[in-house]
Amino acid sequence: MRSSLFTFTPQRQYTVNRQFHSTTPFGNYVLLAALLSVAIYILWQGLSRQITGIIIAAILVFMLIIIERMIHTCYTITTDGKLIIDKGRLAKVVVLNLKDIKKIDKIRRSSLVVVTFDNKEYYIRPQNEEEFIKCIKKYRS
Numbered sequence: 001m002r003s004s005l006f007t008f009t010p011q012r013q014y015t016v017n018r019q020f021h022s023t024t025p026f027g028n029y030v031l032l033a034a035l036l037s038v039a040i041y042i043l044w045q046g047l048s049r050q051i052t053g054i055i056i057a058a059i060l061v062f063m064l065i066i067i068e069r070m071i072h073t074c075y076t077i078t079t080d081g082k083l084i085i086d087k088g089r090l091a092k093v094v095v096l097n098l099k100d101i102k103k104i105d106k107i108r109r110s111s112l113v114v115v116t117f118d119n120k121e122y123y124i125r126p127q128n129e130e131e132f133i134k135c136i137k138k139y140r141s
Helices: 026-045 049-072 129-140
Strands: 018-021 073-077 082-087 094-097 101-106 112-116 121-124
Touching: 018 129, 026 049, 049 073, 049 082, 073 129, 101 129, 112 129
Parallel strands: none
Antiparallel strands: 018 073, 073 082, 082 094, 101 112, 112 121
């Protein structure tokens, strides 16, 4: 005779948090290429060693900040009705209650602006905007 150690009885349907990554505008790639070419030009010209080193270090740190934001920006819609805007490790995480969102407007080809009831605006660029808006409507109700 078999005795069951564990029986699974589903009591409710579990939902998961939905995460959307950010689209990277073409201007970021142009800025990175321009900064890299300026760093190479400064290295090529060979000003004094200290000035060259400081300028190139500053350019590389700025490039790292841009790349870090490009890679790590994401928007999470949680099951408890929150929108988490995370723009990377070096930026502050913004948490919005979905009930506090007054409207979402499309301002450019791939940009949205989220307006809250206290008239704060948050500019975001999620991949798959239609699915993002549909998900917000779903979790808001």
